[in-house]
Amino acid sequence: MFSVTMSEVTKVYPNGTEALKALDLNIGPGEHVVILGHNGSGKSTLFRCMTDFENITGGYLEIGGKVPASFKKRKERSTFRRNIGLVFQHYHLTHNLSVLQNVLFGALGRQPFRKVCAPIASSTLRLEAMNALERVGMESVAGNGADELSGGQKQRVAIARMIMQRPRMIMADEPIASLDPKAGKEIMDLLVSICRENQLTFISILHQMDIALEYGERIIGLNQGEVLIDKGVPHIQRSELQKLYMSPKEQKAKWNEGLVEYGV
Numbered sequence: 035m036f037s038v039t040m041s042e043v044t045k046v047y048p049n050g051t052e053a054l055k056a057l058d059l060n061i062g063p064g065e066h067v068v069i070l071g072h073n074g075s076g077k078s079t080l081f082r083c084m085t086d087f088e089n090i091t092g093g094y095l096e097i098g099g100k101v102p103a104s105f106k107k108r109k110e111r112s113t114f115r116r117n118i119g120l121v122f123q124h125y126h127l128t129h130n131l132s133v134l135q136n137v138l139f140g141a142l143g144r145q146p147f148r149k150v151c152a153p154i155a156s157s158t159l160r161l162e163a164m165n166a167l168e169r170v171g172m173e174s175v176a177g178n179g180a181d182e183l184s185g186g187q188k189q190r191v192a193i194a195r196m197i198m199q200r201p202r203m204i205m206a207d208e209p210i211a212s213l214d215p216k217a218g219k220e221i222m223d224l225l226v227s228i229c230r231e232n233q234l235t236f237i238s239i240l241h242q243m244d245i246a247l248e249y250g251e252r253i254i255g256l257n258q259g260e261v262l263i264d265k266g267v268p269h270i271q272r273s274e275l276q277k278l279y280m281s282p283k284e285q286k287a288k289w290n291e292g293l294v295e296y297g298v
């Protein structure tokens with residue numbers, strides 16, 4: 035199980051935008067954390083820094099005992115990335131290949147390319163891929179083309195592909211943003227249960243407050259690159275989350291009305 039340690043992490047883009055401002059965060063092994071925040075609050079930047087797709091520009095970031103900023107060799111970096119299972123809003127399946135082939139690709143990194151190609155993949159690897167498909171309820175369409183699936187089915191296949199990676203932590207960036215409410219909840223149920231079964235740390239970026247409250251154990255609310263809320267779900271009021279989506283002017287107005295308690 036991976037943990038995350040961040041001390042005064044900043045990210046300033048080359049154009050001068052300060053997307054993350056001295057973030058101090060600790061996420062323990064096996065925690066289920068939801069990151070919420072308005073558009074432009076820094077969620078994706080944080081996600082990209084944690085997954086090593088973006089360099090931090092200040093502070094200290096450690097994930098699973100590794101410090102991405104210190105990676106010198108490509109192998110170190112690829113091993114680190116392989117330990118983090120990523121789920122995105124868009125499923126990034128290869129559409130002209132079968133569902134099974136897409137899932138086999140999840141083993142890339144721990145297996146060479148030629149070994150994950152469906153016609154020559156070992157029976158052990160194929161069995162593992164079929165088990166992953168069964169886990170997400172998609173084994174009956176293993177031979178179908180990935181382009182024949184609905185959005186919810188594609189996300190399930192993307193999750194099966196991620197299972198093949200054997201990750202130590204799952205990070206999901208708006209995993210249900212393209213799905214209807216029913217399919218979205220099914221995907222969240224699936225992700226949470228996979229994390230529980232395998233004792234994986236789970237960090238997801240969401241836009242839906244209700245889903246965050248239902249599926250998160252802890253919510254981190256970002257506002258203009260800073261942590262505004264960091265609390266366990268049982269201690270969070272809905273009104274606190276709503277202020278994440280207010281402009282500074284609106285927050286000040288609420289403050290003046292005495293409706294919002296800051297820093298509590």
Ligand SMILES: Nc1ncnc2c1ncn2[C@@H]1O[C@H](COP(=O)(O)OP(=O)(O)OP(=O)(O)O)[C@@H](O)[C@H]1O
Binds near residue numbers: 078
């Ligand atoms: N590559 C970049 N270069 C310069 N500025 C960037 C870059 N990426 C993001 N930003 C800026 O950094 C800030 C945070 O953006 P980020 O995408 O992390 O926010 P977000 O919370 O994920 O937003 P959304 O919910 O819209 O995805 C914004 O002001 C954005 O314009």
